[in-house]
Amino acid sequence: KRTYGKLDVLVNNAGVFKFEPFEKITVAEFQREFSTNVLGPILTIQEAIKQFGFEGGSVINISSLAGSHSLPSGILYSSTKAAVENLTQGLSAELGSRRIRVNAIAPGYTRSEGTVAEGLFGEESVKQYITLTPLGRIGDPGDIAAVATFLASSGSYWVTGETIRVAGGAR
Template structure:
């Protein structure tokens, strides 16, 4: 029996990248995983299939976040498959933004709608479904604490807002034994960072140089930390900001 056996997890943006790594890890640990996706149904079904092939249980939920009524639609779909939730991982996000002299208002608004508003209202509308003793884990970014990529300012701002949400929500839900934490990755090898890593001959080496450990992160590096916080071993950690940048902020 896995350490999360009998628990149900929802991971937003779980069809690929960091979200998929987290969903697969929680599935291996025994949780039944709701694999949320915005538009790539095929990728989400591949994530579900991978979890099931490893002996786990999962189902897909397709709702585009950042639209009016998105949270209500997601929970309506979730309720068709499960009767309660133990672990909520808010991972879905728009992963970059144009510089301040290029970004338009509609892009800015869309960024905040997906990265900040959606996680907020998922909790607001899903709190009754989240069982006492549950876990909320918000995927932040090292850029919320470091200006190494100032061109990505608006994106970094959304993650700073998410961190404030984490901090204050931990006080609101603490009386129910629910922990709330932010996990902040650095540069991780996903399709979202493909241009950075592979767009120039020295891209990989330059990215690896940010880390004190001298390498680019893998999705498992983030998923393992999330799995710890989701487990009983993480019961005394709440309101925290966990640096998973490989020492990029040292």
Template sequence: MTQLKGKVAVVTGASRGIGEAIVRKLASQGAHVALTYKLQKDKADAVVESIKQDGGSAIALRADAVDKRAIQEAMDEAGAYFGKIDILVNNAGMLRVCALEEIDFAFYAEQFNVHVWGTIAATQAALKHFPKEGGTVINLSSLRVYQPAARSSIYSASKAAVSTLTQALAVELGPRGITVNAVAPGITRTDMTAAMPDERRRMIADVTPLRRLGEPGDIASAVALLASDDARWITGRTLLADGGFIGT
């Protein structure tokens, strides 16, 4: 498929998991891709090399999602290398859970900094590289916005802030031809959920209409849809990609 041929996409936090799947999906549809990583250079380089071997175009850039200067430098490098940025995917994130009595400011600040500030900083940095015709921003939210779990209060709240931020930025950036949407993954098989007991996995699959957990590729396909011209009339929305889990 060449649905995104000629487009340039930057995906933050994309050396593994959902981010890696998004990078690979966008590249498979013809996009030039830049992925950022914080620590795992070897994994990021391996993703880039694999995409290149498949005939795609990709670069890896080191940048901590909460470091505004580093993110600005990464966006500037991606913009200079490819000539523009059409698509920004704010994927960088973390999953931490904690009982209410144990929450302190550091625990709170870490997740809000990554999910909310990181989204803001990357979007600010990328905008100057968007063409005058517009572009698209896609943020990663979570099903926990709709169904928080015990001990997930801060994670859930930070992701809810991402969904609200998505709506607000869609209003602000719409006049510039920029769509802003979010994807809220359901329980997905990644490093973040690797420690989940098998019994819990089976229980979730049993109450999900499609009778399985999500895979990174499922989320990547939702992102690719919102990145395509087929979604040109969709903005300010959070797309719940959970196999029907919410509402069952």
């Protein structure tokens, strides 16, 4: 606090995934994904709300389109992101009286370090993603950052409990 001042905004942007058939999901993989994607945000929010001042603050959780539309071989990841969206809604009601806004961003097909490392952006995959996206392109991290900037700003003081899909129109 002495160095940086008070906390105003928390962005929960960590996430892990492993796409595999339902029958191959292990307890270890379940624990890994739920620990990072669900428990991680819970614990960081618990700490952040202790640091928000009287003016409140903004919590921004990063979800995924997968949170509302389960992916083949991605049921575990989809379940974690659905949990994040449910957490967002519930906490917005619980923390609203403390002037703490809680929202989520659900990115669509976005090229990032993680998605590229997992091999999700091969030439054929990109073509398929583009056909599923009405705006006809893949998202980039800047698309998501612009919405996060809005949610962190005073322009969103009347926005809480929302999951904003940033997906070029993809559903």
